[in-house]
Amino acid sequence: xxxxxxxxxxxxxxxxxxxxxxxAASLRTSRSGIVGVVVHDIMxxxxxxxxxxxxxxxxxxxxxxxxxNHYDQLEKQRTFIDTLLQLGADGVIMSPAIGTxxxxxxxxxxxxxxxxxxxxxxxxxxxxxFRGDDAYGTSLSTNHLISLGxxxxxxxxxxxxxxxxxxxYQGYVNAMEKAGLEIRPHWxxxxxxxxxxxxxxxxxxxxxxxxxxxxxxxxxxxxIGLMNGIxxxxxxxxxxxxxxGYDDLEEAAIATPxxxxxxxxxxxxxxxxxxxxxxxxxxxxxxxSQQLIKPELHVRQSTGKPxxx
Amino acid sequence: xxxxxxxxxxxxxxxxxxxxxxxAASLRTSRSGIVGVVVHDIMxxxxxxxxxxxxxxxxxxxxxxxxxNHYDQLEKQRTFIDTLLQLGADGVIMSPAIGTxxxxxxxxxxxxxxxxxxxxxxxxxxxxxFRGDDAYGTSLSTNHLISLGxxxxxxxxxxxxxxxxxxxYQGYVNAMEKAGLEIRPHWxxxxxxxxxxxxxxxxxxxxxxxxxxxxxxxxxxxxIGLMNGIxxxxxxxxxxxxxxGYDDLEEAAIATPxxxxxxxxxxxxxxxxxxxxxxxxxxxxxxxSQQLIKPELHVRQSTGKPxxx
Numbered sequence: 001x002x003x004x005x006x007x008x009x010x011x012x013x014x015x016x017x018x019x020x021x022x023x024a025a026s027l028r029t030s031r032s033g034i035v036g037v038v039v040h041d042i043m044x045x046x047x048x049x050x051x052x053x054x055x056x057x058x059x060x061x062x063x064x065x066x067x068x069n070h071y072d073q074l075e076k077q078r079t080f081i082d083t084l085l086q087l088g089a090d091g092v093i094m095s096p097a098i099g100t101x102x103x104x105x106x107x108x109x110x111x112x113x114x115x116x117x118x119x120x121x122x123x124x125x126x127x128x129x130f131r132g133d134d135a136y137g138t139s140l141s142t143n144h145l146i147s148l149g150x151x152x153x154x155x156x157x158x159x160x161x162x163x164x165x166x167x168x169y170q171g172y173v174n175a176m177e178k179a180g181l182e183i184r185p186h187w188x189x190x191x192x193x194x195x196x197x198x199x200x201x202x203x204x205x206x207x208x209x210x211x212x213x214x215x216x217x218x219x220x221x222x223x224i225g226l227m228n229g230i231x232x233x234x235x236x237x238x239x240x241x242x243x244x245g246y247d248d249l250e251e252a253a254i255a256t257p258x259x260x261x262x263x264x265x266x267x268x269x270x271x272x273x274x275x276x277x278x279x280x281x282x283x284x285x286x287x288x289s290q291q292l293i294k295p296e297l298h299v300r301q302s303t304g305k306p307x308x309x
Numbered sequence: 310x311x312x313x314x315x316x317x318x319x320x321x322x323x324x325x326x327x328x329x330x331x332x333a334a335s336l337r338t339s340r341s342g343i344v345g346v347v348v349h350d351i352m353x354x355x356x357x358x359x360x361x362x363x364x365x366x367x368x369x370x371x372x373x374x375x376x377x378n379h380y381d382q383l384e385k386q387r388t389f390i391d392t393l394l395q396l397g398a399d400g401v402i403m404s405p406a407i408g409t410x411x412x413x414x415x416x417x418x419x420x421x422x423x424x425x426x427x428x429x430x431x432x433x434x435x436x437x438x439f440r441g442d443d444a445y446g447t448s449l450s451t452n453h454l455i456s457l458g459x460x461x462x463x464x465x466x467x468x469x470x471x472x473x474x475x476x477x478y479q480g481y482v483n484a485m486e487k488a489g490l491e492i493r494p495h496w497x498x499x500x501x502x503x504x505x506x507x508x509x510x511x512x513x514x515x516x517x518x519x520x521x522x523x524x525x526x527x528x529x530x531x532x533i534g535l536m537n538g539i540x541x542x543x544x545x546x547x548x549x550x551x552x553x554g555y556d557d558l559e560e561a562a563i564a565t566p567x568x569x570x571x572x573x574x575x576x577x578x579x580x581x582x583x584x585x586x587x588x589x590x591x592x593x594x595x596x597x598s599q600q601l602i603k604p605e606l607h608v609r610q611s612t613g614k615p616x617x618x
Contacts, residue, residue: 042351042376043352064388066392068374079373196563229563231565251505254504254505254534254538256536
């Protein structure tokens with residue numbers, strides 16, 4: 001076809017509502033340069049730290065990074081995925097919303113959008129997953145409290161609706177049972193995942209008749225909120241009540257008292273998820289199984305020997 | 310033109326790399342449904358609260374919300390804007406990167422992408438701006454400390470490179486001068502904007518010979534970090550040293566001690582910015598000037614009478 005004809009067609013195509021599309025045009029040479037990331041809540045510092053490392057990895061490959069929250073609503077997650085598909089995005093990294101069926105992941109991949117999961121897995125989905133070994137993590141913090149002499153240990157926060165929630169609770173249960181300690185149902189405070197919620201649970205926690213001397217918290221936010229609530233009640237966290245967190249956020253080390261917590265490898269999760277997605281985009285075969293990052297216990301001032309009251 | 314011809318052209322257009330574009334096709338009927346939001350750092354809770362209210366406003370109009378950080382790098386900001394233009398986005402809400410020239414804002418608008426600014430203004434840009442009245446805000450916290458009897462008051466954090474930074478410092482200076490109090494250059498600790506940085510400045514702050522008895526902090530993060538640093542040094546924030554924050558983040562009320570701070574109208578800024586952008590998309594004429602949200606002082610336990618040392 002003559003160049004003049006080609007140009008005339010291009011011009012007409014523009015007029016009737018077609019624009020040049022980076023991806024379609026670049027199928028033979030390169031990519032659209034857009035990667036989507038969707039998580040429960042970008043503003044949660046746990047995701048923030050994962051996202052920072054995803055971003056720095058993608059930056060180096062000059063990929064643009066579009067973010068969205070799904071707030072655990074499948075509908076919002078699907079809308080964002082639809083947008084990515086229409087934009088011709090190259091791939092998506094997601095922490096799947098509660099209740100995401102494997103079918104959803106399969107559909108995204110069938111539409112040509114490679115998926116990598118972070119933080120949570122989806123039963124039956126055949127895509128790479130990067131997350132911390134949550135059961136191992138809470139067993140570390142629970143065992144630490146047991147070794148200090150605690151026998152009445154509560155678990156504060158989290159939900160059974162996610163793989164993370166189930167695994168963290170299981171790690172606590174495993175450690176308690178292995179040590180022959182009793183697990184009382186009302187020592188579990190399910191739900192809290194934020195500072196505010198941790199703060200609000202302090203009243204009920206301190207009012208228990210068979211007072212626990214320590215709390216294994218779902219994450220650092222809940223732990224810091226609970227410590228603030230304990231301090232507000234006139235007690236000293238780390239002395240009167242031992243508290244452990246999970247994630248080792250930047251602020252764990254500067255909290256009052258400095259928080260004993262489980263480092264959860266956020267940066268490692270983000271870095272590896274981004275690397276594997278880039279590898280997939282470059283046509284490499286990747287390991288499509290779940291890869292668990294091994295957590296570590298960071299002992300600080302919020303845990304000590306139990307104080308008899 | 311015959312339908313058959315039109316179809317043949319469409320097909321050819323697709324083959325050579327043109328795809329149907331929602332926006333171009335929908336100019337006569339509707340919009341692409343995509344709004345971009347770019348800020349310094351999404352993970353900063355100050356922006357998080359603005360973003361939540363933008364998001365809930367856009368959700369109601371079924372707009373999809375794409376986020377990006379510019380980390381005060383003009384290059385990153387421009388790349389995101391280019392992506393939005395190529396995607397056919399409807400508009401953009403931005404907290405402009407330090408040094409954004411009015412020319413950049415004009416170019417975005419000339420390309421058909423309406424702009425609304427939040428948190429920071431750009432000298433010479435003719436677009437709606439929503440931000441708090443920062444000078445008034447720090448004069449509130451400084452006057453509160455003066456009324457408690459403090460005369461040696463430091464200012465911790467912030468930068469002169471943004472309109473916000475200049476205004477907050479000016480509010481502190483105005484209040485000090487009006488009360489006839491001395492402003493010593495080394496009582497200003499420019500820079501810190503995070504908890505970690507506030508925590509790290511505590512050492513230098515407490516080592517001053519002519520010790521200030523109070524600190525007006527750039528934001529709540531710096532104030533909470535500074536309080537943690539003061540507590541780590543064995544002093545009691547709110548008793549030995551009074552501290553004020555700025556923003557009234559959710560966690561200000563649950564901090565130890567509860568933080569006296571300036572409510573900055575984040576939710577109001579986000580809600581109004583989103584409303585005005587939607588109005589513009591609907592073709593309404595809007596006010597293109599800067600609109601200042603009036604801040605309020607929220608007094609809690611981190612401020613008290615000065616303790617002579």
